[in-house]
Amino acid sequence: MKTIFILAGFALIALMAFTNGAVRHHAALVSDTTNVPAKFGFGSPATSQDIAKWDIAIRPDGKGLPPGQGDAAKGKAIYVLKCSACHGATGADVAGVKLPAPPLVSDTSAKNKPKTIGNYWPYATTLFDYMRRTMPYNLPGSLTDNEVYSLTAYLLNANKIISADVILDAKTLPGIIMPAKKLFIVDDRKGGPEVK
Amino acid sequence: MLGGTLAAAILPVTSSFAKYIQVGVPADDPTKRIGLGPSKLGTRSPFESPLRKPSDISSRSPLQDFYSTITPADLHFERHHAGIPNIDPKQYELLIHGMVERPMKFSLADLKRFPSVTKTCFIECAGNFRTGKEEMTPQDILGLTSQSEWTGVMLSTIFREVGADSKATWFLAEGGDASVMTRSIPAHKGWEDAMIVYAQNGEAIRPAQGYPARLLLPGYEGNMNVKWLRRLELSDQPWMTREETSKYTYPVKDKIRMFSFEMDARSIITFPSFPQKVERGWIEIRGIAWTGRGKIVKVEVSTDAGKTWNEARLQEPVLDKAHTYFRHLWQWNGDDTEILSRAIDETGYIQPTLRQLVDARGTDMGGYHMNPITSWQIKRNGSVLFKPENFK
Numbered sequence: 001m002k003t004i005f006i007l008a009g010f011a012l013i014a015l016m017a018f019t020n021g022a023v024r025h026h027a028a029l030v031s032d033t034t035n036v037p038a039k040f041g042f043g044s045p046a047t048s049q050d051i052a053k054w055d056i057a058i059r060p061d062g063k064g065l066p067p068g069q070g071d072a073a074k075g076k077a078i079y080v081l082k083c084s085a086c087h088g089a090t091g092a093d094v095a096g097v098k099l100p101a102p103p104l105v106s107d108t109s110a111k112n113k114p115k116t117i118g119n120y121w122p123y124a125t126t127l128f129d130y131m132r133r134t135m136p137y138n139l140p141g142s143l144t145d146n147e148v149y150s151l152t153a154y155l156l157n158a159n160k161i162i163s164a165d166v167i168l169d170a171k172t173l174p175g176i177i178m179p180a181k182k183l184f185i186v187d188d189r190k191g192g193p194e195v196k
Numbered sequence: 197m198l199g200g201t202l203a204a205a206i207l208p209v210t211s212s213f214a215k216y217i218q219v220g221v222p223a224d225d226p227t228k229r230i231g232l233g234p235s236k237l238g239t240r241s242p243f244e245s246p247l248r249k250p251s252d253i254s255s256r257s258p259l260q261d262f263y264s265t266i267t268p269a270d271l272h273f274e275r276h277h278a279g280i281p282n283i284d285p286k287q288y289e290l291l292i293h294g295m296v297e298r299p300m301k302f303s304l305a306d307l308k309r310f311p312s313v314t315k316t317c318f319i320e321c322a323g324n325f326r327t328g329k330e331e332m333t334p335q336d337i338l339g340l341t342s343q344s345e346w347t348g349v350m351l352s353t354i355f356r357e358v359g360a361d362s363k364a365t366w367f368l369a370e371g372g373d374a375s376v377m378t379r380s381i382p383a384h385k386g387w388e389d390a391m392i393v394y395a396q397n398g399e400a401i402r403p404a405q406g407y408p409a410r411l412l413l414p415g416y417e418g419n420m421n422v423k424w425l426r427r428l429e430l431s432d433q434p435w436m437t438r439e440e441t442s443k444y445t446y447p448v449k450d451k452i453r454m455f456s457f458e459m460d461a462r463s464i465i466t467f468p469s470f471p472q473k474v475e476r477g478w479i480e481i482r483g484i485a486w487t488g489r490g491k492i493v494k495v496e497v498s499t500d501a502g503k504t505w506n507e508a509r510l511q512e513p514v515l516d517k518a519h520t521y522f523r524h525l526w527q528w529n530g531d532d533t534e535i536l537s538r539a540i541d542e543t544g545y546i547q548p549t550l551r552q553l554v555d556a557r558g559t560d561m562g563g564y565h566m567n568p569i570t571s572w573q574i575k576r577n578g579s580v581l582f583k584p585e586n587f588k
Contacts, residue, residue: 051299059435130438185451186454
């Protein structure tokens, strides 16, 4: 066995010497395994239709909001039909009742408990984004854009953030200042001994 | 023993060879009985039954049943927001667009063609801490953390492939389940050590962990490691999604802190723990420590309720952003005491007490990013009980 290892070792050294020589004279021989290309060329280009199909995210500045509109009165009717089974008759917390989903409505000055849109949501655009992508729970993603605008209006009105006559659309929704926004701070911890 | 002998004599014997050597042999003597043959899929010993503890929305890893740091894939903790989707890998596509030169789609096969990397690290839910009663196991207290060996492609490779704009400061990750869950992630994490992974502990990733591909952000809160990843969008600002505003944020005094990404250093003693019993004499105290900010450099164990601390032995290799196994030999004299551990990471951060966290954040701090030192009470009769601490 020892002999074989020694022979293998000599072979390896010989091979390395040869490879080094090859690098000097025939760089192309080894370059395939030593370079990483700027681009591999895998995958396929995404068309604008590919992107439109999935690009449903809404930013706080309103980027992504679709055409359409809604108001609180229409929203209330949709709420009763599609949301109240889990979130309760009005969306407000009912003492002593355990609802399948969290309460959504409260006095904006209520401190944290329960966390609702009025006292804990910093951006109104998030409501539209979240409801459209995954609500109602039993039929996720089934609401039309107009329904989502109306539900957003209803919930903002129920939390006393907008009046009942506001028409919500891609222009008005991003302009709403949420009462909780002023409470939010970005974590600035970077490790180290301080406990924050 | 007599019962065993009789049982052996009347047990049906399927192996034609075995029947010649079975008669009169105790059924529980494995040296006198041919065992099971090879099979297509292995199973655990019938004497072992580690199990997750499920609720409606999550299941917790049985930390007390692990002897080292890799979590068997079928015991990895779960947290999902609309159930586990059934995704056909042939239909799977990942879309990348926004501030990129070339918006692209990648199939699973495309992702697997890129240079691959393997990384062992933990994933921990940001809400991983429960307390409240003495009869709690490590699984009950901290079971929303697990560790796997993940394999996939570096996100930086994909960023280069699509020509990601260096001015993009954030990217959105979106899941392909019924919650279509989204999180905004700083672009620098994408260039540093983020990965798109399709394998877990050497085999295809499990459905509950994001099959066929998920985002892996080593050290960042679990929720951001988006499972069933279907879309990435680069941008110059965050989206302020529901999960990063109304969830995964927490009151700090009179403010609400958001964008806590890195998991703070913490540890837990997994042996001895409730409901185990210990005997006077030598006990090897064992547990795990981890930090989202690099490596664990030291774990200290106290066997006198925190009055004095001893340096525990760390199992090498200590990996970056990974569960780190620690052990400390202790000779218990049989008196009532409390044992506890604290983790120290490479930034110099020392795992705090609950009191320190309350002082820093107030009593209304909620349940996210809570990493207090946890204690076990050792009772004179050998029983081990969790020490719940009230902070309200």
